[in-house]
Amino acid sequence: LTSALVHTPTPGRLRIRRKLGKRSGLKEGDGVADVGAGPGLFSWPLAEAVGPTGKVYAADTNRSVLSYLRFAAARKRGLNVQPHPCDAKDVKLPAGTVNVAFVIQTYHAMLSADPDAQLWFKEELLPWLTSIRRALRAGGRLVVQDRRDRTAPATQRRHLGTVGFRHPRTERLAETQFLA
Secondary structure (H helix, E strand, O other), X not given: OHHHHHOOOOHHHHHHHHHHXXXXXXXXXXXXXXXXXXXXXXXXXXXXXXXXXXXXXXXEOOHHHHHHHHHHHHHXXXXXXXXXXXXXXXXXXXXXXXXXXEEEOOHHHHOOOOOOOHHHHHHHHHXXXXXXXXXXXXXXXXXXXXXXXXXXXXXXXXXXXXXXXXXXXXXXXXXXXXXX
8 A cells, every 4th residue: 555655646746747758858778867766756757768778777865765666676577767775965876877867856855954055065965966967978967856945946056057067947847846
C-alpha cells in the first residue's frame, strides 16, 4: 500500500510531468540525473523518454529511498534507472556523465533560511551546484522545477549564474510552480 501511495501522482504533478517531458528535449540514449529523486516519481517517466539505451541516475541522499528504487528498478524491465547515492554538497556523478540534470521540487530544500548567507552559499549550495554542472556533458542542460513561494526565480538565477549557468528561461507551470 505504501508504494502505491508514493507513486500515485496528484493531478498537478501529472501536469508537471507532462510539461517536463515536452520541454526538456530528451532523446533516446541521453544520460539524465534526477537530483533529489525521492521514490522516483519523475525518474521512471524520464527513463521512458531516454529509452533502453539511455540512463537515469536517480540521485538521493536517503539510503532507504535508494533501496526502494533498487527494488522497483528490478521490476521495471526496459527502464534504465540507476539509484545513485549523493550527499548535500555533491551529486557524486563523474564529469560529463549526463545530458540533462533535473532538480524537481528539491532546489528549495538546499536553501538556507537566509538566502543571502555567504557562508552557507560558499560551503553548501555552491559545491552542490558546481557538482551538477561538472556532471553535465558539453552543451548539457539543467532543468529546475520548484514552487515560487519556496524559491524565488530571481534568487535561483543569481545562484546558477555564479557557477556558470547561462540565464535560464523561466516559465510558469501552474499558479505556484515554475520551470527554469
